[in-house]
Amino acid sequence: MIFSFSATPDFDFLTRFAQYIQAPVRNDLLVIPERLGEGYIRKLSFNQEFKITLHRYTLQEDLIIKRNASGLGNELITIFFYSNEQALGIAFNDSPPVLFSQRDDSAIQVTSNDLSSTIRFPANHHVHYVVVAISPAYLTALLAIDNSNSTIRTITGSGNSFIFFESMAAETKLLLKNIAAVNMNDNLSHFYMQIKVQELLYLLFHQLAARESNVHQSINSADAERLLYIRNEMLNDLSVPPVLSELAQIAAMSETKLKQLFKQTFGDTIYNYYQQARMEEAAFMLKQGKRSVAEVGYELGFSNLSHFSRLFEKHYGLNPKRFSTQA
CATH class of the missing domain: 1.10.10 (Arc Repressor Mutant, subunit A)
Structure with a gap:
């Protein structure tokens, strides 16, 4: 199943996707027909410049969502929160989607709507993600930051092309689960959801605000x-x-x-990113309990196990042996 659209500010994913799969929308809720799978897509509009779409479903065939550049510049910011146990396939241009992550299949992606992208969700796997669409002006007012770094200035500025990826902390994952569990029949659910989505944005921009401020390089x-x-x-x-x-x-x-x-x-940096991934893989392997500390170190390319131990302790506060016994 391939769903393609252009990311214009007035585009309504829920309405267009419902038309594509020939299913009705009632009260901004699309229930996935049994012939295709199970689950739902729900839209919440807090105002014309701030909306979210919640996706929770399992489909009987792969779903490929192709977002085509709007050609309008940065008139809308799309923030994609994906948290799942299955791998996420992401691509740009017309290339086949490739797996985004090896172990921690969660991601936060922040993009301007002038970049094309393709995301693939595998069949028979539970999909859970949240998309926040917000205008630069409204986000600027919401954040109310006096001295922002270059990343936040780029996101909230006018006419910038950008894509930023951030890791998803445990607090964000828990918040996404809480959002998915909200009883939308409650009279105050809409108000509650707006607060929680703003909390999601707070956690994300708290991370982005910690980035080093550099001159933004244009990206396509x-x-x-x-x-x-x-x-x-x-x-x-x-x-x-x-x-x-x-x-x-x-x-x-x-x-x-x-x-x-x-x-x-x-x-x-490339090397720091590599080292972080290396330590996360080491932690995963140690938690499995199937390899000794030495086996994990050697498998990840460390010829000096003392260096491996020091580096691991720097990341996790425990040496590998103690970490493995507490995992």
Whole structure:
């Protein structure tokens, strides 16, 4: 199932998707027909400049959602909160979607509506994500930040093209679960949801506000596609440290441009991002309890286990052996 649309400010996903699958919408709620699967999509409009769509469903076939650039510049900010146990496939341009993450299949993506993207959700897997659509002006007023960094200025500014990825903290995941559990028949549910969605935005922008302030580099769909590919190449084998010159050649970018765009998009340098992923993989392997500390260290490319232990303790506050006994 392929659903394609243009991300204009007046686009209504719920209405158009309901027409696509030939199902009715009642009170801003679309119940997935049994012939396609089960679950629902719900829309909540807090005002003309601030809306959310909640997706919770399981489909009998793959769902591919293709968002085409609006061509209107940054007239709308789309914030995508995805939290699931299954892998998320993301692509830009017309490339096939690739897995976004290896272990922690959750993601927060913030984009301007002038970038195209493709997201693939696998069949027979429970899909849970929330999309916030908000205008730059309304977001600026909501945040009320006097001295924002370059990331927030870019998001709230006019005419900027951007894509930012952030990790999803445990607090955000819990909040998403609470939002999904709200009884929408309650008279105060709409008011409650608006508060909780603003809390989601607070948690996200608290993370984004911590980023180093640098001059924003313009980005297009082709750049975003290459960055995602480079990221996956880097994380595909965590036992081998990334080599900047090789990654730049693969991305068809200069080393300077690759370093700048990667840090801008993912919030950290290529090597730091790699090390963080390496430690997260180590923690996952230790929790499984099937490998010793030495086996985990060697499998992740550490020839010096003392160095592995020090680096792991720096990330998690415990050395690998103690962490494995408490997991």
